[in-house]
Amino acid sequence: MKSRKFISKLFFYLGIILIVLFMTIPVYILFRVSFAVPEDVLTSHPKFLITRFEFKHWEQVFRSGNLWPPLYKSFIVATFTMVLALIIAAPASYAISRFDRKIKYAIILTLFFTRMFPNVGIALPISVTFLKWNLMDTNLGLVMAHLIEQLPFIAWILVSTFETIPIDLEEAASIDGAGRLRTLLKIVLPVAAPGLAVAAMFTWLNSWNEFTYALYLSLTTKTLPLQIYYYVLRGGFFQQAAYSTILTIPVLIITFALQRYIRSDYLGGAIKG
Amino acid sequence: MKFIKKYYFELLLILPLAIYILGFTIVPILKTILLSFQDKNTGAFGFSTYQYLFAKKDFNLAIFNTIAVTIVGLTFQLVVGLFIAMVLKYNFKGKGLVRSLVLLPMGVPTLVSGVTLLYIFGTQGYLNELLYKLGIITKPIAWTSGGIKNIFVIAFADSWKVLPVVVLLLLAGLESIPNDVYEASAIDGASKTQTFFYVTLPLLKPSITMTMILRAVDSFRIFELPKILAGRVTPFLATYAYDEYSYNNLNASAAASTILLLIIIIFMVLYFRFVDRGEGVKGEK
Known part of the structure; x- marks a missing residue:
């Protein structure tokens, strides 16, 4: 009984994480691209994480x-x-x-x-x-x-x-x-x-x-x-x-x-x- | 006369607003409808503009796309929006933060949400990269190249942008359902699914109606997202009307707008006739 409760709780929080990711990822990507080094995003395999910043576009x-x-x-x-x-x-x-x-x-x-x-x-x-x-x-x-x-x-x-x-x-x-x-x-x-x-x-x-x-x-x-x-x-x-x-x-x-x-x-x- | 005497001060205050709406909304709409029945060359009244439009493949496609994007988008928004609203009704740790994050798309202009989804759905975009990393595809998919895929991309973009509004409307509806209703159904031994379909949904009907109408009207008029995400490959009624305007085909543009208005009116009539039967809007305000 206890483990069942645990699993349903797990699913609940998993759902919340999915919702939050769904709502926030597009904004993150926008921000990410505006500071990106061209090689990181202008390829057929763009990188998800920000490893370096580039301020050239902003300048x-x-x-x-x-x-x-x-x-x-x-x-x-x-x-x-x-x-x-x-x-x-x-x-x-x-x-x-x-x-x-x-x-x-x-x-x-x-x-x-x-x-x-x-x-x-x-x-x-x-x-x-x-x-x-x-x-x-x-x-x-x-x-x-x-x-x-x-x-x-x-x-x-x-x-x-x-x-x-x-x-x-x-x-x-x-x-x-x-x-x-x-x-x-x-x-x-x-x-x-x-x-x-x-x-x-x-x-x-x-x-x-x-x-x-x-x-x-x-x-x-x-x-x-x-x-x-x-x-x-x-x-x-x-x-x-x-x-x-x-x-x-x-x-x-x-x-x-x-x-x-x-x-x-x-x-x-x-x-x- | 008695009415004017009683309310002269109020009427005076309303006058500027009324004149503005009359002059800059009602009159232009009537002008557009009138223009759509005029022939481009002769100026005679008739259906020649409509004949011209319905003979065009792009225009028929635009009607289909507009209705399709509304059906796909609204279904998605209602299902996902209801899901999120039900989750937010529970109390859990960090609820305030989650609620704020769910509202995030509200703080992003529609145009910008289009640009962002361009980065996601572009051929070299993030969705393809994700699918590639997960091993689902080996070659990138051209999501925005036209056809039915484009409809789904635009419906998705629209849904992302408006989900906060849908969630807030439905959440307000959920919170207005008194708790003893649920207690009663629990005592009667209803399962969770039964409670959802026989208690929650019927009581939520006014909120759903409000959401459906607001969203459908906006979705039929969809303009910015297709302009950013689809160019001219996938025409919608509003973008089609703009294209005709930019080619200086004013009559055709007016006719496309009139058809769009007609579709919105038909939708409202059908909705109130068969789905709502006039209980929704009265419940609001």
């Missing part, structure tokens, strides 16, 4: 001058997308959370269904329009395009944030003679601030990673994901790995810092990272 990446413009563009676009998404979606989400149940669900479902549309189908007329408006290759154009995906996403998260704020709080403020706008700005938003911050950071990440709209709306400029794609097409074996690592670092940090905030209603808004 090339930093020196080539191909890094800073996309990095800057990605950063600016992600930041402005985040700020604008907050400004547009936060008041709206507050309002949605204060509606009757029925209206609230109708709006939430509508937000959900806009997520269903294929983004290539939206990107096509958007890029035709933006060409007319001279917004191709501009940061503004890309921010506007990223907002298309990020607004429903952030609104979905924020509605559930505002729902947790008791309405009594506002009633107390209105008895004290505060107007509704004043109540929102001075009472509700400060209480909701942590939730707003978390949602904002996820929005930033989504925009930082975004590829489809960037591909449609860029002719000569590049965001960081486009730069990676460019090296994939050209077969830049080490550049792919190095640029991918750069793109990944902020995502990894923010995701793990915010780990405990990732709840299932956030996932409903579809965090992909």
Whole structure:
């Protein structure tokens, strides 16, 4: 009886080890390739373990001058997308959370269904329009395009944030003679601030990673994901790995810092990272 | 009017969001659908674009691939995701660390997960080397050369990336099942397998529905991973739509997008009609 228990325990831990290996090995390989000596990985028998480091690829990446413009563009676009998404979606989400149940669900479902549309189908007329408006290759154009995906996403998260704020709080403020706008700005938003911050950071990440709209709306400029794609097409074996690592670092940090905030209603808004 | 009077402040706050979604999501989609029914040369309304598309081998292949990758990927994700979620429900030493490591792919951008899997599934990649070392193969296999193998590679890449989301959704569902249900089924003498199929799975249905719908919609729209992993060898509907756009065939691109939208809608209708019968989404939120 005891040995049977031991065996089932053994299988349990074996399963856990398999799961962990499955989840971590691809990340390890990415890191490994970005620091690899060419002979170790560019053969038909690549080595698994890191025996020596090589910083040459990284030096090339930093020196080539191909890094800073996309990095800057990605950063600016992600930041402005985040700020604008907050400004547009936060008041709206507050309002949605204060509606009757029925209206609230109708709006939430509508937000959900806009997520269903294929983004290539939206990107096509958007890029035709933006060409007319001279917004191709501009940061503004890309921010506007990223907002298309990020607004429903952030609104979905924020509605559930505002729902947790008791309405009594506002009633107390209105008895004290505060107007509704004043109540929102001075009472509700400060209480909701942590939730707003978390949602904002996820929005930033989504925009930082975004590829489809960037591909449609860029002719000569590049965001960081486009730069990676460019090296994939050209077969830049080490550049792919190095640029991918750069793109990944902020995502990894923010995701793990915010780990405990990732709840299932956030996932409903579809965090992909 | 009473409604507007009661909610004027709320409506004012929603207005910018509503206008944005209307102008930059609803209108473009309608434009795309309209464009897909227009002839490329004459501009007359009709089905000529669709006739052109369905006569193309690549487009039919794209429809097949899109549906195939969704079926393969979703099956894999649900099975493996449920397995991991059940493991994480137990208490064991180092659970916090394991949970964090399971979330790792979440911190890796989709595009990057594609690049990484390129290193694994490349002809000179790590999978071939592993199989070679284990003595299973002697000659490397070209995993990404097209055909059915490519579908599995892309489904695998997609699954790796989204498993954390699937696990978290299912885990939340598992944790919401009260313990006395299990106690009751143990008293009734149900075996572990019976408990799983007759207690856990039915109670998990709302979570499974949520996962299926979110994942299926994303999987039908799959774009980045095929772009990185398959090039033009294995077309999918979204990448096909992009290719037509890049050849300046706007009508064909619009029609491919419309077909994609149609597939998503058909899937939703069938799912709610035959699998879920409307209990899933209502249970959420």
